[in-house]
Amino acid sequence: MTVFTEVPSPFCGVGTDDLTIQVDGLTVKVTAYGCAVNSPAFEQAIGDTSPKIAGKTVSLQEAVSKAACLLADSKQSVMGGCATDVNGMRALLSLADRCGAVVDNMNFTAARNNFLALQDSGWMNTTLAEVKNRCDVLLVVGTDVESFAPRFFERYIWSQDAMFLDNPHQRDVIYLGKSPSGSASLSPEGKPATVLTCVNEALPEVVLALRALVKGKPIQALDVCGIAIADLQSIADKLKAAKYGVVTWAAGALGVDNHAELTVQTVSEMIKDINDKGTRCSGLPLAGKEGDLTANQVCGWTTGYPARVRFAKGYPEYDPFLYDSKTMLANGEADTLVWVQAFNVNATPPVSDIPTIVIGRSGMTFTKEPDVFIPVGTPGIDHAGHAYRTDNVVAIRLKKLRDSGLPSTADVLTAIELALQEQNHVN
């Protein structure tokens, strides 16, 4: 039995790296600092270790060769999921470049709420250590933080120490939109968060009103979507009186296909307004799940675009709507699906009639057996790697905890690319 300390997690997004993990053969147990997200993700049992073609066990070489054949015959393949580590993403993009594939991270439609705002007007953001040491007012927009990252408050808000706050336990926490699902946001001194609720669809309007108040514009109405203007005014006053206000949201929690990018944009512009008016304030988008930021970062430096790109013309093209793999599959615009998911056995590929290759975390099961399934190891458990945490600045170094013999995503995708290259050579 081996015990690992200070283990970083690629699962929770907020980069907890203090876990103690006990490994006995292939069995993994989080013995300290676990949480509802990390513990099950680390402890997930290994399932298949052998690849399968149409449900039948085959050698890795056979599976790789079959995958290469399917891709060789494909006119427009789609690489979905994209949930892996930096090296896995590097190999995925290399293969996609060769195949002319579409690359689409599974969380992109959620992340699009942020990208549309970033690419239209930008933002002023901060990172977790700044939040921990400086934030005196935290405004949570449209997000239940603790179901997203159970340890966010414990680690970054109710910390024992903060360099620039006399008492970090007296920070002001305000929820706008959703109410918290548990008690994590309750301060150690028993002070509850201020909560103002509304539905996602109302958020663009509510934050517009808040922005107007921040700018000192008069509002005649007494309420907006059920929230009293006086209550919004008090949020505006708190943000303007703060030393270092932080506004946080998770793009996915704001909803998809409901123009939630307007919420992100208005909040981000409001943060700029507060800074322009002489007070520091920053945003903190929450993400980092299933390798989403990793995919966007690696795709960013490899192609210039975040992870929804198409290589069909021989060079990367970006379109946040057109290359949505879900829509492409529904419209019959793709003829082969490669699903890459090294973190989550429950995130199985969308069921479709086209040939499907799954490079998935060992333990993944299917309602319909894919044409090719190659079980892979999990970054941070079965092999070392790198992953980005929520603030998109810090890349954590993932450790290898056990010898499962499972290949990495990068191993498998590189082998497929090599096989494809050889087949093209022969043809």
Next chain:
Amino acid sequence: MLIKLTGGKVYDPASGIAGVVQEVYFQDGRIIDTPKEVPVDKEYDCRGKVIMSGAIDMHTHIGGGKGNIARTMLPEDHRQDPVPRTHITRSGNGHAMPSTYVTGYRYAEMGYTAGFEPAVLPINARQAHMEMADIPILDKGGYVMLGSDDYFLRMLTAKKDQKAINDYVAFTINAAKAIGVKVVNPGGINAFKFNQRKLDLDEQNSHYGVTPRQILQVLATAVKELGISHPLHVHGCNLGVPGNIQTTLDTIQGIGGLPMHLTHIQFHSYGTEGDLKFSSGAAQIAEAVNKNKNITIDVGQILFGQTVTASGDNMRQYANHKFASPNKWVCMDIECDAGCGVVPFKYRDQNFVNALQWAIGLETFLLVDDPWRIFLTTDHPNGAPFTSYPHLIRLLMDRTFRNEMLATIHPQAQLMTTLGSITREYTLDEIAIMTRAGAAKLIGLKERGGLAPGYWADITVYTDNANREAMFEKPDYVFKDGELVVVDGKVVMTKWGTTHIVRPDFDPSVEKDLQSYFDRYLTMKLGNFKISDDEITEDGRGSLTVHPTVGGAV
């Protein structure tokens, strides 16, 4: 394989050779002496051609988070410059902030074989190295940023001695795998987090009571005492502020003779004369540089067109956001470590300020006497993308061309510059010093930037051409570590360069206090912060090249 380059005119300032026709031999990646009766495996006819070592960009933003923010924020810029894959090269996108693969190809296609990222945030160093690991062909390295990190400022407030500072600086260089140390708006990035919107050289950080002048002295001393070859790399206070010439002159005086590199000095050479209260301080800066032999500079030339500015200096980037074009921008505070700001910019020749910035950069190049102490940069992508270097070289080498360009810029800017009266034209030898021998010497690169036996065979061969832009944008051959990677300005083969670092000694007990600081205040364990060697080398492509410290062992 023994390769011979025959009949080329060699410019190798590292060996004092300036335009001598002589043979160059190399084998197994290294330049060798004239062999005795060994058959040559491959000979290249270089008659009528110019041979230099591969060029080295000593300040170019090619790796790290702010560059990726710039890429992600500007899809419209990429769409205008798609780069299709070939059977040799990967696809990507170019223009202002190219993708990593395209960065490597385009540098190599201009005869460059190394580039150094000047702004590696310790907490973001992993990303910088991962991005640079995906830049083919080039060697690379980085200068780690200190001076606005709270740990360092706490040390200054606590009056820790220089030895303790040195240990911390050396620890950080090792942890981040850097080859030098940079300071950006000394203490200013930190002061911005306390809501200070400007910070002069002698102005105190409102929380720590520390001034930029103190920070510069302490860090420059640390770099010198640790034996780091590259002098403290300084992005000064008040970037872009009219009147900052005085800050820059004071900074030079204030360092008291310690080695110091002032980067993108063009952005720090502004006076307040004239009707528009914006004037050139290049002559005074050049005079100060000429007089103070401890000072080196790179220019940060601006060239007209669309680009994006990406800087650690979020205080100044925030102040400049009103000039964003297109109007979108990002500022970040980062991990009690530093920050960054990304602001797209379009420099216009008919804009008075931009036109004068252009002239100020060129004046600086032409008025500084010693080419060993000035370096050719656009602060890529901040002044212009690196792909504009051949054009810049022509501006420096061709007075007629320069004056033709000068005649097209904003008329009032023409009246405010002495550029038209400066007759100097850079020689090929001086270009080779600025972009090769001088850069290698400044960074402390052993066996790079020259063509003497024993040096690595990073070699560029150009066809001599009176149009220097045409000459420098399309070398006939580029060899990297002895392998032919470019022919006629096109990549014909790709490989992976090494990562250059230094490993200064430090007292390991420095980690005791750091560990408790990390545990109390930061969001990562100290052990997880340090970058291990295998992170660079484990994929089989990357490698580390450790350069000696002065007076220390490798």
